[in-house]
Amino acid sequence: GATGISYFRLGTAGTAEFRAVSKINPNNIPPDGLPPDTQKRVFQVVTPALNVRTEPSTEAKTLLPSEQLRMGERVEAIATSRTERVGFIWWQHRTGWSAERNLSTGEVLMADISQGLPAPAFVFQRLPLDLNTMKWFYYYGNTVFAFLYGRANNYPGYSQGLHGGLDFGHPGGAPVYAGVNGIFDYSGNERAFGPNRVDVIVGNHLIIYGHVANPIRLARGTPVTPDTIVGYIDNGAKHMHLEIRYDKSNQNLILNPLTYMTNQMFNELNIKFPPVGDFAFYRSSRWERWLTPFDQPTIVRGGPVIGPTA
Incomplete structure (x- = not known):
């Protein structure tokens, strides 16, 4: 191919x-x-x-x-x-x-990207949720969860039938950190990923911290640091959805957040939360694509379904 x-x-x-x-x-x-x-x-x-x-x-x-x-x-x-x-x-x-x-x-x-190149790739300087407090972790892309429950969550209409981010699981109350140096853009409940979400901009990238409680309230344009607490794990949602978008030249791309993390961060996540069982990547006798954490496609927001449910 x-x-x-x-x-x-x-x-x-x-x-x-x-x-x-x-x-x-x-x-x-x-x-x-x-x-x-x-x-x-x-x-x-x-x-x-x-x-x-x-x-x-x-x-x-x-x-x-x-x-x-x-x-x-x-x-x-x-x-x-x-x-x-x-x-x-x-x-x-x-x-x-x-x-x-x-x-x-x-x-x-x-x-x-002819109309403007993206800013140099940034790297998370800390995980948004401390590893020692995390209880479970869902990967980006072609996951078992996306295959089984994606339709109920509008994955086909939003993220081409795939999981468009990383999910950091916790019972509730743990702080969520920005993890990067960026610019505060939004917090509230008027956008997707309720009950609240926080948006931070880094160059041409938009980072979404979804499903959080008690979101930070700042003036738009205020700098944030890796240690800035942007919210807390909601007791109802019991996880934070981390999504990275890149929008240029009429593209609406959702990118794999793991590619913006250090090797050490990924290795620690992968050791504690290997992609197995309910947290694995989906495969079957008819589907043998995108089976590892980094071998996942870039998602076009609102594009046609490209996963195993297509």
């Missing part, structure tokens, strides 16, 4: 790999660094791994394994190269061709 991890080690390439390399036409791949006068469209990779190919095709012989792109990479594409073929929208860039989106499922692989 257009995505996925496909590679070969030095010395193990076979006929198919050499055939792929032999298909490369130097006239079809721009030189390293597009000429200054080239009209460009700028994208950011929003899937864990994005394949590069010699032409806009999903055939194995077109794959360039050594050129695979990773989440967060910036891609400068030739503005006139847009091509619709085999169910994808493709763009040509300096190392080959990559898919922007899947036309049949609506899954976004590269986000168009």
Whole structure:
């Protein structure tokens, strides 16, 4: 397909790999660094791994394994190269061709950021809920919970049938910390994720702390720090929903919050709350995608369902 991890080690390439390399036409791949006068469209990779190919095709012989792109990479594409073929929208860039989106499922692989690049990626400096107080933890994306209960919670209409954040579980009363340096934007009960939610902005990213009690009340634009208490776990909701959105160029993207946490934070969460049982990622004989914490798709808010309930 257009995505996925496909590679070969030095010395193990076979006929198919050499055939792929032999298909490369130097006239079809721009030189390293597009000429200054080239009209460009700028994208950011929003899937864990994005394949590069010699032409806009999903055939194995077109794959360039050594050129695979990773989440967060910036891609400068030739503005006139847009091509619709085999169910994808493709763009040509300096190392080959990559898919922007899947036309049949609506899954976004590269986000168009031509009208403004996102701020440098930030990192949580502390977990929003102290690890030693947490009682359970739901992951982002293709979860068992999303499969079983997503329809009752409007996941198909809101987050493409997937879980659009991380859920930090607690019986109630524990403080919820901002975890980042950011700007206070909103608190109250007029938006989704009641009984209250708090919104904090970091660059072009919006962080939502949902389902909290006693939300912090500040003037809009007031700075917050990682140690700022933005609310408390509600006794009824018994968890806090952490969601990160990125909105540019008419995109409404929901991103995996784990990618904004340190390796130590993730490792501690993963050890204490491994994705097993009711907290696992959904799989079946008919569904074998997105089965690990970081191998999860970027969600288009309000987009078509792309998960196992599609």
